[in-house]
Amino acid sequence: xxxxxxxxxxxxxxxxxxxxxxxxxxxxxxxxxxxxxxxxxxxxxxxxxxxxxxxxxxxxxxxxxxxxxxxxxxxxxxxxxxxxxxxxxxxxxxxxxxxxxxxxxxxxxxxxxxxxxxxxxxxxxxxxxxxxxxxxxxxxxxxxxxxxxxxxxxxxxxxxxxxxxxxxxxxxxxxxxxxxxxxxxxxxxxxxxxxxxxxxxxxxxxxxxxxxxxxxxxxxxxxxxxxxxxxxxxxxxxxxxxxxxxxxxxxxxxxxxxxxxxxxxxxxxxxxxxxxxxxxxxxxxxxxxxxxxxxxxxxxxxxxxxxxxxxxxxxxxxxxxxxxxxxxxxxxxxxxxxxxxxxxxxxxxxxxxxxxxxxxxxxxxxxxxxxxxxxxxxxxxxxxxxxxxxxxxxxxxxxxxxxxxxxxxxxxxxxxxxxxxxxxxxxxxxxxxxxxxxxxxxxxxxxxxxxxxxxxxxxxxxxxxxxxxxxxxxxxxxxxxxxxxxxxxxxxxxxxxxxxxxxxxxxxxxxxxxxxxxxxxxxxxxxxxxxxxxxxxxxxxxxxxxxxxxxxxxxxxxxxxxxxxxxxxxxxxxxxxxxxxxxxxxxxxxxxxxxxxxxxxxxxxxxxxxxxxxxxxxxxxxxxxxxxxxxxxxxxxxxxxxxxxxxxxxxxxxxxxxxxxxxxxxxx
Amino acid sequence: xxxxxxxxxxxxxxxxxxxxxxxxxxxxxxxxxxxxxxxxxxxxxxxxxxxxxxxxxxxxxxxxxxxxxxxxxxxxxxxxxxxxxxxxxxxxxxxxxxxxxxxxxxxxxxxxxxxxxxxxxxxxxxxxxxxxxxxxxxxxxxxxxxxxxxxxxxxxxxxxxxxxxx
Ligand code: HEM
Numbered sequence: 001x002x003x004x005x006x007x008x009x010x011x012x013x014x015x016x017x018x019x020x021x022x023x024x025x026x027x028x029x030x031x032x033x034x035x036x037x038x039x040x041x042x043x044x045x046x047x048x049x050x051x052x053x054x055x056x057x058x059x060x061x062x063x064x065x066x067x068x069x070x071x072x073x074x075x076x077x078x079x080x081x082x083x084x085x086x087x088x089x090x091x092x093x094x095x096x097x098x099x100x101x102x103x104x105x106x107x108x109x110x111x112x113x114x115x116x117x118x119x120x121x122x123x124x125x126x127x128x129x130x131x132x133x134x135x136x137x138x139x140x141x142x143x144x145x146x147x148x149x150x151x152x153x154x155x156x157x158x159x160x161x162x163x164x165x166x167x168x169x170x171x172x173x174x175x176x177x178x179x180x181x182x183x184x185x186x187x188x189x190x191x192x193x194x195x196x197x198x199x200x201x202x203x204x205x206x207x208x209x210x211x212x213x214x215x216x217x218x219x220x221x222x223x224x225x226x227x228x229x230x231x232x233x234x235x236x237x238x239x240x241x242x243x244x245x246x247x248x249x250x251x252x253x254x255x256x257x258x259x260x261x262x263x264x265x266x267x268x269x270x271x272x273x274x275x276x277x278x279x280x281x282x283x284x285x286x287x288x289x290x291x292x293x294x295x296x297x298x299x300x301x302x303x304x305x306x307x308x309x310x311x312x313x314x315x316x317x318x319x320x321x322x323x324x325x326x327x328x329x330x331x332x333x334x335x336x337x338x339x340x341x342x343x344x345x346x347x348x349x350x351x352x353x354x355x356x357x358x359x360x361x362x363x364x365x366x367x368x369x370x371x372x373x374x375x376x377x378x379x380x381x382x383x384x385x386x387x388x389x390x391x392x393x394x395x396x397x398x399x400x401x402x403x404x405x406x407x408x409x410x411x412x413x414x415x416x417x418x419x420x421x422x423x424x425x426x427x428x429x430x431x432x433x434x435x436x437x438x439x440x441x442x443x444x445x446x447x448x449x450x451x452x453x454x455x456x457x458x459x460x461x462x463x464x465x466x467x468x469x470x471x472x473x474x475x476x477x478x479x480x481x482x483x484x485x486x487x488x489x490x491x492x493x494x495x496x497x498x499x500x501x502x503x504x505x506x507x508x509x510x511x512x513x514x515x516x517x518x519x520x521x522x523x524x525x526x527x528x529x530x531x532x533x534x535x536x537x538x539x540x541x542x543x544x545x546x547x548x549x550x551x552x553x554x555x556x557x558x559x560x561x562x563x564x565x566x567x568x569x570x571x572x573x574x575x576x577x578x579x580x581x582x583x584x585x586x587x588x589x590x591x592x593x594x595x596x597x598x599x600x601x602x603x604x605x606x607x608x609x610x611x612x613x614x615x616x617x618x619x620x621x622x623x624x625x626x627x628x629x630x631x632x633x634x635x636x637x638x639x640x641x642x643x644x645x646x647x648x649x650x651x652x653x654x655x656x657x658x659x660x661x662x663x664x665x666x667x668x
Numbered sequence: 669x670x671x672x673x674x675x676x677x678x679x680x681x682x683x684x685x686x687x688x689x690x691x692x693x694x695x696x697x698x699x700x701x702x703x704x705x706x707x708x709x710x711x712x713x714x715x716x717x718x719x720x721x722x723x724x725x726x727x728x729x730x731x732x733x734x735x736x737x738x739x740x741x742x743x744x745x746x747x748x749x750x751x752x753x754x755x756x757x758x759x760x761x762x763x764x765x766x767x768x769x770x771x772x773x774x775x776x777x778x779x780x781x782x783x784x785x786x787x788x789x790x791x792x793x794x795x796x797x798x799x800x801x802x803x804x805x806x807x808x809x810x811x812x813x814x815x816x817x818x819x820x821x822x823x824x825x826x827x828x829x830x831x832x833x834x
Contacts (some may be wrong), residue, residue: 241724248717355795362787370780377767377776385772388762390710393719395766399780592724610727620724 002067002144005055008048009142012099012134015045019127023120035120039110042123045130046107049100056093056143060086065163069093069143075165075586077556085176086166091300092143094179098296099133101180102187106130109191109216118209121198129190132322140315165586168558174234182227182254186292188220189257192264193289196282200333203340207272210281214268215645217285221261222641224292228254229634240592240607242527242622244630247396252375253295256368260288263364266357273419274354279338280361286330291368293323298375351422356414363407370399405457408516411509412465415472434471438464458520462513469506469513476503497649504644511640514633521602521626529609531616532563540623543604544568547617548576558582560593563608563617567597579608579619603627705738705748709755710765719765 019041026034056069060083065071073089074082088094106126113119137143169175192213199209231251232244245251264284270277297319374391381389416422416430442460450456473492480491496503530538530545537546549564562580566573580593597604605622612618706721713730716723720738723731734755741751755763767773 239724241718241722243722246718246722355791358791358795362784362791366780366784366787369783373779373783374776381767381773381776387760389767389773390717390762390765391767391776392710392717392765394708395776398766399777403784607724609724 001055001058001062001064002146005052005059005144006138006142008052008055009096009134009138009144011048012045012052012103013131013138015041015048016127016131016134019045020124020131023123023127027120035123036114038123038127039114039119042103042110042127042130043107045127045134046100046103049103049134053087053096053100056096057084057087059144060084063163066146067143068145071163073164073166075163077162077586078166078171079557081176082166082171085170085179088179088183089166089170090143092137092141092145094183095133095141095296095300096137096143097180098183098187099130099137101183102130102133102190105188105191105216105220106194109194113212116212118195118198118202118204118212121201122194125194125197125201126190129194129326136315136318140318162586165584168582168584168587168589168591169238171557171584172234172238174230174237178227178230178234181223181230185220185222185224185227186254186257186295188216188223189261189285189289189292191216191220192285196285197330197333200282200337203337205278205282205337205340207268207275210268210271217261217265218641218645221258221265222638224254224258224261225637226634228258229630233631236627237594237596238591240594242525242605242607242620242624243522244627247374247393249375250299252371252396253298256371257288257291257295259364259368259371260284260291263361263368264288266360270354270357276354279334282334284361286327286334290323290327290330293319293326297323351417351427353414353417353419353422356410356417360407360410360414363403363410367400367403367407370403371396374399401454404516404519405454405461408458408461408465408513411512412461412468415506415509416468430468430471434464434467437467452523455520455523458516462517462520465509465513469510472506473503496643497646500646500648501644504640504642504646507640507643508637509640511633511635511637514629514636516633518626518628518630518633521624521629524625525622527620527622529618529620531612531618533616538619538621540604540621542570543621543623544571545604545606545619545621547619550611550617551578557586558584561608561611563619565606565619567604567606577606579606581608581610598628600628600632601625699742701742701748702739705742705751706735708752708765709734709738709763712759712763 019038021038022034022041023038026032026036026038059067059070060074061080063070063074063076063083065074069090069092070086073086073093078086086093088097109126110119110123113122116122192210195209195213199205228251231254235241235246236244264281267277267284268281271281297316300316300319374395377391378389381387412434413431416434418426438460441463442456445456445459473495476495477488477491480486480495481488484491484494486494526540528538528540530536532538532547534547534549537544539545544567546566546568547563548566550561551564552559552561554560560580560582562578564576564578566576568574574597577595577597579595581590582593583590592607592609595606597606602623602625605624607620607622609618609620703721707719709720711718711720711723711725711728711731712734713723713725713728716725718724718731720731720734725731738751741754742748752764756768761768761773767776769777
């Protein structure tokens with residue numbers, strides 16, 4: 001089986017190399033045959049890559065512990081689905097999987113956009129990038145290495161007959177889907193990147209490459225965002241520290257390209273509409289992709305120590321060389337094309353949709369920079385000052401919360417600005433009611449006794465943004481009904497179908513508001529730690545937690561000890577919960593199984609931290625307000641993104657229905 | 669307008685609703701100072717990088733004693749700032765969850781702001797330059813300015829409508 005895996009990997013290397021050479025040669029010789037064969041080579045590479053993944057998977061499912069990678073991350077007692085997910089539990093396997101996903105995107109694109117005139121250069125770019133990863137997979141971190149060789153080389157703890165097992169923290173359903181989703185986001189940006197490079201290369205610098213890759217970009221962006229949120233969800237339900245976001249370098253690594261990707265989604269609208277910002281957009285997508293690669297580098301190299309970071313390996317510097325090389329090439333490409341990137345249009349006013357997008361970009365990039373700077377600052381500080389320092393949550397919160405609030409405000413303001421220029425009159429008309437609602441919400445909270453300034457601002461702005469979004473929908477519906485009649489609901493559906501991008505975008509914005517409401521809840525988190533005998537209780541606000549029993553048990557994979565507690569609110573029982581501690585048999589690692597009582601008001605989050613020497617149970621109770629709004633916001637963002645991905649209802653029919661009575665302009 | 673007011677009221681109520689319960693009951697259990705100090709320190713167990721106040725490790729050999737010491741010192745009346753500097757002296761700066769805002773480390777705090785301000789300056793100059801260029805050459809770059817006799821409001825309205833149709 002490992003021969004198949006190794007052979008397929010080699011084939012991927014060969015196919016990618018061929019794709020680069022053949023497509024460039026094909027362009028030169030104007031041979032569509034060569035170009036096409038390059039394209040097919042890329043598709044074949046995807047097939048071979050799938051084979052290599054399948055081969056590794058087969059080794060996992062067969063418990064073939066001759067192989068170092070399998071022995072390191074699996075054990076025979078593991079259920080089959082965690083054996084599957086053990087595939088990406090370590091460095092080598094996850095890189096194999098990465099390459100595979102990237103090739104899936106590349107092949108799908110090579111098939112669906114085969115007539116695109118940029119295709120030869122896209123294939124060459126994709127082939128070149130993937131060649132690097134395939135090379136790494138075959139020569140530097142090959143997952144098909146056998147354990148015997150390693151034992152001869154050095155003392156590796158080795159249990160014949162069984163593997164080391166999977167880190168118990170990774171034995172969670174979310175961990176079975178979070179990495180693939182996150183990786184899909186990371187690798188997906190290779191498509192807009194390749195199109196951008198191809199457009200620069202061939203000097204076809206109109207908005208075609210942007211329009212043709214919009215869906216790809218959105219899909220990658222969507223997966224990246226979902227991956228991040230799922231990671232947060234996993235941290236929350238599995239790590240047991242009471243939060244979902246710790247500004248860990250690995251989390252930051254994923255957040256950075258998401259921020260620049262979000263900026264890109266918006267700034268392209270200026271190019272599509274006005275032919276402006278060509279350099280900026282090309283630069284943004286290049287930076288986004290490089291940040292994606294940088295993110296995987298950061299995760300694996302161990303350069304910034306972190307909970308998730310895989311152990312450092314000799315491939316770190318190769319990765320760095322690749323990133324620097326790609327950055328230099330892209331920059332050179334951009335610089336030599338600057339003349340061709342002249343804008344076709346001019347900005348007209350400081351208060352306009354265009355400038356709204358500029359400020360949106362500014363804020364997103366500033367946030368990205370702050371994250372980047374904070375993540376790498378310890379490395380810099382150690383190099384310059386020789387002293388280790390930490391840059392953690394307090395830093396990132398202090399710096400990013402104001403930026404986030406400004407972004408939230410702009411999310412409400414931007415869509416209400418007209419293209420080119422907004423008149424004072426329209427500003428008044430559009431902003432009076434939303435602004436008043438925001439101020440009212442803020443004042444109300446202050447009157448009720450809330451004193452946390454950021455939280456008040458956040459809730460007030462949320463009210464503002466929700467009202468702007470609601471107004472936009474309502475106006476559209478009213479206009480449609482004036483023109484075509486029908487009920488409110490049908491007009492709403494009709495409206496959304498006519499411009500899925502806009503209204504989907506607004507729904508995504510609404511999701512962002514919900515996320516921010518959830519984030520603001522953090523300002524009010526409370527927690528208490530108590531050592532309890534049976535029958536004793538601890539309280540947090542109106543909540544009371546009473547220890548009833550300490551049950552224990554065993555499964556094939558772990559032993560567990562539980563703290564059975566009764567949760568009550570204002571002395572009314574709410575339910576019985578059993579947070580646990582588990583001791584993984586294979587790894588000997590102890591983990592917490594958290595239990596939660598979640599409502600839209602707040603989560604009561606129960607952690608059983610262990611037993612004291614005199615036999616009392618240590619229970620850590622967190623009271624986390626509004627956390628559910630984060631998951632709700634994530635879901636709404638999901639809906640909105642799906643909506644923007646849907647095609648608009650045919651424009652032909654639209655003009656046909658609008659034309660006869662000549663009310664096209666008033667129609668919608 | 670009636671609908672919008674309703675919407676505004678509904679949204680305001682909806683948003684303040686979930687927020688108001690945050691005000692119920694003040695906790696006596698973990699004082700604000702304790703929370704602040706334990707959240708300004710990082711676990712030194714070597715590897716986890718967790719915030720001391722959040723470290724979830726069972727009887728963590730690093731976080732647990734630190735938490736106890738913080739509680740004890742606060743009870744003894746020490747100021748939070750003194751406790752933090754005491755820890756920084758004992759373990760080095762690495763124990764502080766954020767770099768101090770002084771000396772070389774000040775750059776950690778300042779640069780994001782510099783980036784934002786610099787970026788804002790660029791955006792504003794671009795807007796101003798482009799705008800004056802556009803004013804000097806009215807139809808520059810083929811953006812035909814419509815030669816109609818209409819107020820800016822009407823033009824803006826038309827633009828919006830066209831916008832919606834597209
Ligand atoms: C983190 C915050 C934000 C996220 C996640 C976000 C996300 C999105 C998404 C996914 C779309 C749809 C794009 C497409 O389908 O191609 C969109 C559209 C849009 N966004 Fe945002 N956005 C955010 C903040 C902002 C801000 C700050 C502004 C202010 C300028 C803004 C203005 C717009 C506008 C005007 C549209 C398009 C409406 C149309 O098609 O007419 N967004 N947004």
